[in-house]
Amino acid sequence: MSTPTRELRYLDPAVLARLGTLELKARTVVEGFLSGLHRSPFKGFSVEFAEYRQYIPGDDLSTIDWKIYARSDRYYVKKFEEETNLECRLLVDVSGSMAYRSRGPSKLEYASYLAASLAYLMQRQRDAVGLATFDHRVVSMLPPGVRPGHLTAVLSALDRMEAGDRTAVARPFHQLAESLTKRGLVIVISDLLDEPEHVIEGLKHFRFRGTDVIVFQVLDRDELQFPFESPARFADPETGEEMTATPSLVRRQYLDELQTLLQRYERDLRVSSIDYCLLDTSQPLDHALLAYLRTRSKRH
Amino acid sequence: MSFLTPAFLFGVLAAALPVALHLIGRRPALRVVFPAVRLLKRAPAQETRRRRLRELLLLAVRVATVVLLAVAFARPYLVRAVTPPRASAVVVAVDRSFSMSAPGSFARALSRARNIVARTPFGAPVGLVAFDDGAEVMVKPSQDRSAVQAALDRLKPGYGATSYGTALARAADSLGSSRGRVVVITDLQQGGWDRRDVAIPDGIDVEVEDVGGPSSNLSVANLQRADGGLTAVVRNSGAAGRTGRAKLTIGGQVRGLVPFSLDGGAAREIAFPGGPPATGEATVEINDPNGYQADNKTYALLDPPDPPWLLVITGEGDLSRGAFYLDRALAVDNGSLFRVETEQAARFSSHATTVPLQECSGLVLLGTRGLTDQAIQAIERFVTAGGGLLVPIDDQVSASALAPVFGGRLAVSFEALSSSADAGLLTADLRHPIFRSIEAGAFAGARFERVARIGLPRATVLARFANGQPAILEQRRGAGRVLVFLSDLSNRWNDLPLQPAFLPLVHQMARYLAGGRLPAREFLVSSVPADVEHRPGVVSTRGPDAAGRARRIVVNVDPRESDVRRMTAAEFEQVIARSRGSAGAAADARQSEQQQGLWRLAVAAVVGLLLTEGLLGVRSASSRGHI
Numbered sequence: 015m016s017t018p019t020r021e022l023r024y025l026d027p028a029v030l031a032r033l034g035t036l037e038l039k040a041r042t043v044v045e046g047f048l049s050g051l052h053r054s055p056f057k058g059f060s061v062e063f064a065e066y067r068q069y070i071p072g073d074d075l076s077t078i079d080w081k082i083y084a085r086s087d088r089y090y091v092k093k094f095e096e097e098t099n100l101e102c103r104l105l106v107d108v109s110g111s112m113a114y115r116s117r118g119p120s121k122l123e124y125a126s127y128l129a130a131s132l133a134y135l136m137q138r139q140r141d142a143v144g145l146a147t148f149d150h151r152v153v154s155m156l157p158p159g160v161r162p163g164h165l166t167a168v169l170s171a172l173d174r175m176e177a178g179d180r181t182a183v184a185r186p187f188h189q190l191a192e193s194l195t196k197r198g199l200v201i202v203i204s205d206l207l208d209e210p211e212h213v214i215e216g217l218k219h220f221r222f223r224g225t226d227v228i229v230f231q232v233l234d235r236d237e238l239q240f241p242f243e244s245p246a247r248f249a250d251p252e253t254g255e256e257m258t259a260t261p262s263l264v265r266r267q268y269l270d271e272l273q274t275l276l277q278r279y280e281r282d283l284r285v286s287s288i289d290y291c292l293l294d295t296s297q298p299l300d301h302a303l304l305a306y307l308r309t310r311s312k313r314h
Numbered sequence: 315m316s317f318l319t320p321a322f323l324f325g326v327l328a329a330a331l332p333v334a335l336h337l338i339g340r341r342p343a344l345r346v347v348f349p350a351v352r353l354l355k356r357a358p359a360q361e362t363r364r365r366r367l368r369e370l371l372l373l374a375v376r377v378a379t380v381v382l383l384a385v386a387f388a389r390p391y392l393v394r395a396v397t398p399p400r401a402s403a404v405v406v407a408v409d410r411s412f413s414m415s416a417p418g419s420f421a422r423a424l425s426r427a428r429n430i431v432a433r434t435p436f437g438a439p440v441g442l443v444a445f446d447d448g449a450e451v452m453v454k455p456s457q458d459r460s461a462v463q464a465a466l467d468r469l470k471p472g473y474g475a476t477s478y479g480t481a482l483a484r485a486a487d488s489l490g491s492s493r494g495r496v497v498v499i500t501d502l503q504q505g506g507w508d509r510r511d512v513a514i515p516d517g518i519d520v521e522v523e524d525v526g527g528p529s530s531n532l533s534v535a536n537l538q539r540a541d542g543g544l545t546a547v548v549r550n551s552g553a554a555g556r557t558g559r560a561k562l563t564i565g566g567q568v569r570g571l572v573p574f575s576l577d578g579g580a581a582r583e584i585a586f587p588g589g590p591p592a593t594g595e596a597t598v599e600i601n602d603p604n605g606y607q608a609d610n611k612t613y614a615l616l617d618p619p620d621p622p623w624l625l626v627i628t629g630e631g632d633l634s635r636g637a638f639y640l641d642r643a644l645a646v647d648n649g650s651l652f653r654v655e656t657e658q659a660a661r662f663s664s665h666a667t668t669v670p671l672q673e674c675s676g677l678v679l680l681g682t683r684g685l686t687d688q689a690i691q692a693i694e695r696f697v698t699a700g701g702g703l704l705v706p707i708d709d710q711v712s713a714s715a716l717a718p719v720f721g722g723r724l725a726v727s728f729e730a731l732s733s734s735a736d737a738g739l740l741t742a743d744l745r746h747p748i749f750r751s752i753e754a755g756a757f758a759g760a761r762f763e764r765v766a767r768i769g770l771p772r773a774t775v776l777a778r779f780a781n782g783q784p785a786i787l788e789q790r791r792g793a794g795r796v797l798v799f800l801s802d803l804s805n806r807w808n809d810l811p812l813q814p815a816f817l818p819l820v821h822q823m824a825r826y827l828a829g830g831r832l833p834a835r836e837f838l839v840s841s842v843p844a845d846v847e848h849r850p851g852v853v854s855t856r857g858p859d860a861a862g863r864a865r866r867i868v869v870n871v872d873p874r875e876s877d878v879r880r881m882t883a884a885e886f887e888q889v890i891a892r893s894r895g896s897a898g899a900a901a902d903a904r905q906s907e908q909q910q911g912l913w914r915l916a917v918a919a920v921v922g923l924l925l926t927e928g929l930l931g932v933r934s935a936s937s938r939g940h941i
Contacts (some may be wrong), residue, residue, distance in 0.1 A: 086645060110349075111349035114347065114348070114349045121469050132447050144400075189538070194436065206348065206353065207349055207350060234349075236348070237349065237350050238347075242345055242346065245344070246344035246346045247344065247345045247346070247456075248346050248347075248348040248351050248354055249345055249346065249347050249348065249351070250348070250349065250351040250352070251348075251349055252349070253351075255347070257351055257354055257355055259354055264354060268350075268353055270353055271353040272353055275353065
């Protein structure tokens, strides 16, 4: 019997990077994640198990999952044999900035692990899952589906993703929002290194269409901490623009700017009832999965 | 500002080094791809500007440090500080060279001089110097203006050439240690700077007053015998062509009148027909009323030159044995070619001789018996001072006794020649003066029965016996010359005196020996003997000899002064400036630099800049997070 700690180590992006196919990665993540939620990876997790939802007064206290409570400080109850027909779309940013990596996986690789894990989890919950990639336009789109083999198509699409052009989310977000025909869930995985007004406007458009939105902002540790020491020419991978700076001199101001940006996303998205989760590419993926489950249970 | 060692200013180029390093270091080599550049751009602009300003300041400090260091090593000083205060005393230097004899030139010079004296502020001492190739202080600087005016009244152009260096040095001397002003009044001949370097002490201003000069001048010079007649050289130093007539006068009688025509700047030799007399004075005169007057006439002495005086010293005083053939050879032509005195060695040693050695042109030593060491040392001194000595090495001459004369003890041996094949004398170098007018085989028939062998240091072989042994050697001793004949000259060991070529050989050897001490009889005005007046003409002088015999000499003007080419006042002052810029000025500059000590200020500034650089460097480095 595997210990939870041992299972959770497969949620580490660095470990995942050494695994084989994206499907294997996704399965490893999800099952590791789920095994962490239960005492036994298979106990209570059967075809009857459907999903988790947040505790509502009146629910049977025995169905409360205390592991999740320990992790999230919220009460979740396991729902069994509950059929769902949620339509979930994964929107993955493939702009040039997503190719950045410092030590572990790149932001794009991390996004693909996350998207694959979510897709795997969604399929396990019988949710329809679709995929769209974008930079300043919609690069590819796979409509949501539940057919057998759809997951493979999603994972294959994720596996083929390559970082592309500059980021400009407004146009693809509006396009994708207009293409929605049914309420569902949109999961945006992006570094959101764009003008925040455009980003927020685009996301609001999804909300306007009645769709729940979860935003995973994926940033590298370098972007979050700016740990550089030597003076250097910092080059934007999308525009090629260079800026010479002495890190020690600009670190404080940079971090302030970043914090301002992150706070603005969090604040403005919360106002718009959009879940926002900041992810560090060195972090395990369970934070993202929990965030997803939280939103899933909250909305449906 | 000027610099004592300006070469160090090349060190300023090193200032390019920090600039280059700054330019290189300004753009970091490290390029980092970073997606969040847009966040970076918002933050650090103000700080970066401040840092850039600090780095520029740092660069400026480093450049200034290098520049100041170079300046400090170049030893700066302020030129203004070495400029002498305005002159107080005035010395008027009037050119009285014969170029000032052109019509109007000297009158203008005197007028300028009087004006300068009159304009000199009351209380300032005024002096007067007259100069040509020499300089004479007519009036020392004093308050007595009338003495200067009186001296100017007496002043006339002379016959000397121009020497500005002499004039300026003398004028400066007359000022003594006081500062002052020298006003040179001259026709600004170019040739005036040729004769000596000028050294003008610091603190003396030099001004020049140009009195002008003629544009053309005819001169005559170099009257001499040639090809049985007389020739002279006439020269036109002007730009335009000139014509004229040269008049030859001998003994007061006109003996020829030759017309000539000369292009501008040309010179030509003119010949006067007819044979001149053997003796007398000759002059050639041209008519050039508008040019310099002193060079319109040149002088020559037709008298044959005084014969060389030869002293023949024999061991026994027996002329028939010791000096007979030499005496007869030298006495040809009634003794007009050589004046020969024969003396016994013992009498020579006792200083009882009637002919003092220093009067002789040459010495023939036929015997050493009776010569004292003092006499031999006197002969050595005579030779090294420029005298000529002929020594035949035979049984009458002790070569070892003559060691001081030859510069070392000699090993002498004698050899009897029995074979007829060994007979004869062969010249080694016919170009030597003693073989002039002697044919190569002239001595081939001479029979030598006995010869000497000698190892003479630093000697040249002039002739050899038929067996290859040296026969005539020449040794240079100081300014003099020694001829050594390795057999006798008295018809005892050989029959050379009986050969036809003996007479010309003896004559040429005598002339060669006497060549270094023949008395000169042609002089320029600037170099006449002390008892002769500085003016051209034929005059008598007591000469340099102690006997005090009068002799006639010819004095002519320096032909270089006949050149009318002039310089401008500005060029004259440039020469002065260059002179100041050389030796004297360098010493003054060094003194000024030492007094001012500006290099210390520069070094102090460098230290201050280095401290500033250190502080700025620390702040800059810490702002980069490198410390």
